[in-house]
Amino acid sequence: xxxxxxxARSFADYYYGIFDKDRSQLAPxxxxxxxxxxxxxxxxxxxxxxxxxxxxxxxxxxxxVSTVDAQPANPQGSSIIVSVTGQLLVDEESNxxxxxxxxxxxxxxxxxxxxxxxxxxxxx
Numbered sequence: 001x002x003x004x005x006x007x008a009r010s011f012a013d014y015y016y017g018i019f020d021k022d023r024s025q026l027a028p029x030x031x032x033x034x035x036x037x038x039x040x041x042x043x044x045x046x047x048x049x050x051x052x053x054x055x056x057x058x059x060x061x062x063x064x065v066s067t068v069d070a071q072p073a074n075p076q077g078s079s080i081i082v083s084v085t086g087q088l089l090v091d092e093e094s095n096x097x098x099x100x101x102x103x104x105x106x107x108x109x110x111x112x113x114x115x116x117x118x119x120x121x122x123x124x
Contacts, residue, residue, distance in 0.1 A: 004071070005068075008080060012065055016065060024054040026049075027046050031046055031114075034113070034117070037118045038053075039121065049117070058090040060091050063088050064088070065085075066086040068083070078107045079104055079105060080104070080105045082102065082104075085099070102118045
């Protein structure tokens with residue numbers, strides 16, 4: 001198994017790279033069992049998750065990742081918990097917003113998919 005910190009960093013780079021270019025293209029990372037909790041609202045299944053992400057009320061976004069932490073999510077090592085913090089800039093805003101996002105990644109056929117995804121803006 002690959003080092004979980006390397007997997008987590010690679011996943012974060014890939015995820016936010018796609019999100020910032022065209023978030024509607026994130027569907028392959030999710031499955032029917034995936035759940036997104038976005039600012040307290042829950043969405044179940046790849047279709048619902050991507051519809052929510054694609055419907056966010058901004059045209060452009062740029063994530064600046066500050067930290068990526070990883071832990072094994074079970075003793076068999078077949079899933080990883082990834083915690084990300086950082087800043088995001090939307091549209092023409094010059095003041096970044098702080099965010100945190102936690103993923104549970106499931107190993108499948110040599111790659112990973114998102115089982116759980118929890119996103120929060122951090123205020124104050």
